[in-house]
Amino acid sequence: MVSATLTKLSDLDGQAPFNGCQENFKQPEAAGKHLGRKQRLSAHDVLFYEGDKAERLYEVVRGVMMLYKLLPDGRRQVVYILREGDMLGFSNRDFFDCTAEALTEVELQVFESREISTSPMMQHYVNRCLLSQMEILHEHTVLLGRKSALERVSTFLMSLVPNRGGHGCSGPNEEGRPDTKTVALSMTRQEIADYLGLTIETVSRVISQLKRRGLIKVEKQDSIHITNICGICQLTGMH
Amino acid sequence: MVSATLTKLSDLDGQAPFNGCQENFKQPEAAGKHLGRKQRLSAHDVLFYEGDKAERLYEVVRGVMMLYKLLPDGRRQVVYILREGDMLGFSNRDFFDCTAEALTEVELQVFESREISTSPMMQHYVNRCLLSQMEILHEHTVLLGRKSALERVSTFLMSLVPNRGGHGCSGPNEEGRPDTKTVALSMTRQEIADYLGLTIETVSRVISQLKRRGLIKVEKQDSIHITNICGICQLTGMH
DNA sequence: AAATTCGATTGTTTCAGATCAAATTACTGA
DNA sequence: TCAGTAATTTGATCTGAAACAATCGAATTT
Structure with missing residues (x-):
């Protein structure tokens, strides 16, 4: 319009x-x-x-x-x-x-x-x-309304990756885009939980799970290095 | 503005x-x-x-x-x-x-x-x-993000009562407003569930519960008579 | 450097709502 | 009116996330 x-x-x-x-x-x-x-x-x-x-x-x-x-x-x-x-x-x-x-x-x-x-x-x-x-x-x-905790946190992380999050969140890497990125959360776990409709403990557990699976590294508490953007993207429920 | x-x-x-x-x-x-x-x-x-x-x-x-x-x-x-x-x-x-x-x-x-x-x-x-x-x-x-199933359905019902739902949803009856109203849902249980982020069964159970508590009467499947608007309003989580 | 504080993590238990499964009721069209 | 079908309700069970409870760790203060 x-x-x-x-x-x-x-x-x-x-x-x-x-x-x-x-x-x-x-x-x-x-x-x-x-x-x-x-x-x-x-x-x-x-x-x-x-x-x-x-x-x-x-x-x-x-x-x-x-x-x-x-x-x-x-x-x-x-x-x-x-x-x-x-x-x-x-x-x-x-x-x-x-x-x-x-x-x-x-x-x-x-x-x-x-x-x-x-x-x-x-x-x-x-x-x-x-x-x-x-x-x-x-x-x-x-x-x-419809996503699981894992999908919510993954979607949130993707939204912090420029040109991959919100709208043009295209699926797996078509062009040779880098598949890794460090994002600043700028939010505490409590704020993230209140944004995603979860509790602080659930947010923490999902982050730990992603860490264990080797998809992210927590650099500082509010700075996360996504080592596998495609991997996270697959978990958003949108692909 | x-x-x-x-x-x-x-x-x-x-x-x-x-x-x-x-x-x-x-x-x-x-x-x-x-x-x-x-x-x-x-x-x-x-x-x-x-x-x-x-x-x-x-x-x-x-x-x-x-x-x-x-x-x-x-x-x-x-x-x-x-x-x-x-x-x-x-x-x-x-x-x-x-x-x-x-x-x-x-x-x-x-x-x-x-x-x-x-x-x-x-x-x-x-x-x-x-x-x-x-x-x-x-x-x-x-x-x-934050309401229980009972709160969701109650909020939804209140939103169908003119001047009591969405915005000016004032609390218990100050003036002598009628405390009873028949509302048309215009939606199936599935559509309500998909709006409220619930399942069809949960919506149905909550409606039955409200019926049992004497707060509403289900006239037709998609027409509900609220016999106690104040009562429903108290269940929305907003009072 | 030790003490304090605050946020984050991890473990355990509980519970609300989802899922699965009938049974029932309400609509539809012949 | 009566099948036949679709929607709703109700029951039983399961499960993911909440709630509760320590513990850990990093930052700040003394």
Whole structure:
């Protein structure tokens, strides 16, 4: 539906209009104004809480964040992981439906909601962003609803391998791509468990199992060397 | 972020621009043109398959549809239920990421993707629609990742009670709202199971349990009379 | 360097939900 | 109305992941 090719909203300044926008909208002044509206977070800082008034949008410029929801008894579900170029802070109503917390040091670009809703170009960009998040959510829904613990952890690991994870997760190696890669988890076992709908112990056991099978090496607690990407890929339930 | 109040895109014809759009965009001609571009489906007709080329958007005018994804071994996860006023057919890339199937007889309004991407007003509307779907997906993610079978089925039943389900699912009855309601499931046990990440047997057992506890009465297979909405609401895990 | 702390791992037991297997009930079309 | 079929319910058993319980190990503090 949309054919623009930008990958970051903060790159938008001074750019030509998208292909998608056939009309010649005048470049909204807002577009050039948000430079310097940056914000920094340390790991585990909360950017906003579920229920807070939603007045700003954010783009992750550097680092990793998560969105999560809590049940009254303390159960937590991480619903989305945000990486460089991802946007957050959307809301349909007046308040956020999730809590946003930094997983690592984070640098954000801040936008006032008005800036977005008054700029068709930004609107269009945000749209693309929402669609991409939606597809990832659909995929994650399958993971949570239908996959085993082994499949969940394998899928998670694959999602950390550029161009192999989320979407273009093509099967066994067609071209001569390297079949090995070190990935940074940027998450504790607890955070991974809350993302994958498992317990910390199950995540740990699956990781140990993959280690024993010789598919991965745990370099540091949050850094895993995948020695056999194809092998992991076969375990995702998608091939 | 967005303040428009329309609830159906097909109502858009001849309407004044949204509050959110401060600029004076000329009313795009497209807006008046899609009248009559309707499509009808029978129950279990597939509108499009995952992987099909995405060229049209659809609005559900009447009936219920579902979006689902399949794993290669046949496991299915229903990722979204679409009701009157919902839109489907969005895609970030060129093809659909889910299969869309009618659960009941359905009447659709059809839009060419171009109609949308060239109209800021429609773009804005679609945006709102995506945000609302996103919030429901977040909530469903919590259900799949963290809720018990009893909580899942109860949450599902509550989602069928207007103004009590999804969002404004307020707790026990504050005002004198009626605490009883007959809801149409519009889905088989298998479809419910695939939506809730359970098996058909577990769904059936939970329904029997609720029946035994006197919280619901099964009128027809796909029509349930909730005799104690508050009671069900307490079982959703959200109170 | 020892002590403390926090996260991760590993072992054991338990249990919710899956699987397998009938039996029952509800629809369909002649 | 009555087969015949499909969907649902119910029962029995099994199993994967949760829960509970140490233990281990790495990082931080003193």
